Amino acid sequence: MTETAPRPTLEAVAARAGVSRATVSRVVNGGDGVREPLVARVRRAVEELGYVPNQAARTLVTKRHDAVAVVIAEPETRVFADPFFGLQLRGISKELTAHDNQLVLLLTEGRDDHARVARYLAGGHVDGALVFSLHLDDPLPGLIQGAGVPTVFGGRPGWSDGTRSAVFVDSDNRGGARTAVRHLVGLGRGRIAHITGPLDQTSAADRLDGYRDVMGDADPRLILESDFTPAGGERAMRELLDRCPDVDAVFAANDLAASGALRVLRERGRRVPDDVAVIGFDDMLPVAEHTDPPLTTVRQDIEEMGRLMARLLLRGLDRRTGDEATADGAPAGVVLPTTLVRRASA
Numbered sequence: 001m002t003e004t005a006p007r008p009t010l011e012a013v014a015a016r017a018g019v020s021r022a023t024v025s026r027v028v029n030g031g032d033g034v035r036e037p038l039v040a041r042v043r044r045a046v047e048e049l050g051y052v053p054n055q056a057a058r059t060l061v062t063k064r065h066d067a068v069a070v071v072i073a074e075p076e077t078r079v080f081a082d083p084f085f086g087l088q089l090r091g092i093s094k095e096l097t098a099h100d101n102q103l104v105l106l107l108t109e110g111r112d113d114h115a116r117v118a119r120y121l122a123g124g125h126v127d128g129a130l131v132f133s134l135h136l137d138d139p140l141p142g143l144i145q146g147a148g149v150p151t152v153f154g155g156r157p158g159w160s161d162g163t164r165s166a167v168f169v170d171s172d173n174r175g176g177a178r179t180a181v182r183h184l185v186g187l188g189r190g191r192i193a194h195i196t197g198p199l200d201q202t203s204a205a206d207r208l209d210g211y212r213d214v215m216g217d218a219d220p221r222l223i224l225e226s227d228f229t230p231a232g233g234e235r236a237m238r239e240l241l242d243r244c245p246d247v248d249a250v251f252a253a254n255d256l257a258a259s260g261a262l263r264v265l266r267e268r269g270r271r272v273p274d275d276v277a278v279i280g281f282d283d284m285l286p287v288a289e290h291t292d293p294p295l296t297t298v299r300q301d302i303e304e305m306g307r308l309m310a311r312l313l314l315r316g317l318d319r320r321t322g323d324e325a326t327a328d329g330a331p332a333g334v335v336l337p338t339t340l341v342r343r344a345s346a
Helices: 012-018 021-026 035-051 055-062 083-098 110-120 140-147 172-187 202-215 232-244 255-267 302-320
Strands: 069-070 102-105 126-133 151-154 167-169 191-197 222-226 250-251 277-282 296-299 333-336 339-341
Touching: 012 035, 012 083, 021 035, 069 083, 069 140, 069 296, 069 302, 083 102, 102 110, 102 255, 110 140, 126 140, 126 172, 140 151, 140 339, 151 302, 167 172, 167 202, 167 296, 167 302, 172 191, 172 202, 172 277, 172 339, 191 202, 191 232, 191 255, 202 339, 232 250, 232 255, 250 255, 302 333
Parallel strands: 069 102, 069 126, 126 151, 151 167, 167 333, 191 222, 191 250, 250 277, 277 296
Antiparallel strands: 296 339
C-alpha cells in the first residue's frame, strides 16, 4: 500500500506567493480586486505546487458548481446509434471544456425517468441544463421549469406549458426543406415524395411545412411519416413505391432515413438519381458521404448548434451571478442557416 503525498493547501500557495490566504482565494475563484503582478505570482505558485482547488469550497464562494446537465429525451439505443447526437454533444463538450465546466449526461429511456431527471436537476448538482430531442407531449419542459434550473433547448419549442420565452437554438428547418424541394423541381421532377420525421417534433413538422410550401396541394399519398432512422426510411420507401410506383424524387427528413430509402430503391432496381432522385437533411458526413450514391442533403451545422447552446447557457449563468460583461447580448432564440450540399443522389 503506497502512501499519497498530502495535497497542497491554500495556505501553502499563499506562503509560496508571499500573499495572504484571502488574495489566493480571490485569484483561484475568479474574484476581482487583485493587482495583476499578484495574480501572476499566485498563478505561478499554484502551478509550482500543483494546487487543485477544493470544489466544495469554490462553490461556496462562486455559487456555481461548474457543471451542466445535458438531457436527451431519447433512449440510449437511439442516442448512441445516431451520429446527430454525437456531433451535438461534441459541440457542447468543446464549449463547456473551454470554460472549465463539466458535462453531466442524462438520458431518458421512458416516462419513468422524467421524475428522476427532474429530481436530479432540482437537487442543486448542476448550474443549468441543455435539453434536446423533445417531443410535443413531453412533460420534461414543465418538470425542468418546476425545478428552477436555467435551461437552453435544442430545437424550436413547440409546447404550451409556460416555456414560450425559452432560450433555444435551432436550424432553419423549413427554409432548408424548401431549398431541397425546389432543387428537385429544378431537376424536372414532378412526383416528389416526402418521408417525414416524427411529427411530434418541431424539426420534422417544420420540414414538412417547407415541403408543402413548394409542393402546395401535392398528392397526400406522397407524404409518409417516419422516425429519423434507417429502418424507418426503409419502411416508408417500400410503402411509397407500393402506393406511388411513378415517384421520381424523394426528400427525406434526415440523412439516416434517406440512407434507408436508398437501400430499398436499390433492392427494387430503381437507379438513383436517374429514376428517383433523393435528398436528405443534416449532412452528417459519416452517413452522407458513404451512401450509394453519395447523398445530396441539406446541411445544418450540428456541432455549432451544440456549442451555441452551451454558450448561451453560460452567458445566462454569468448574468445571474453578476458578470454582465460576458452576458451581454444573449438572445432568446437563435436559428442557424442551412445550405444545400450537392452530391450524386440528386
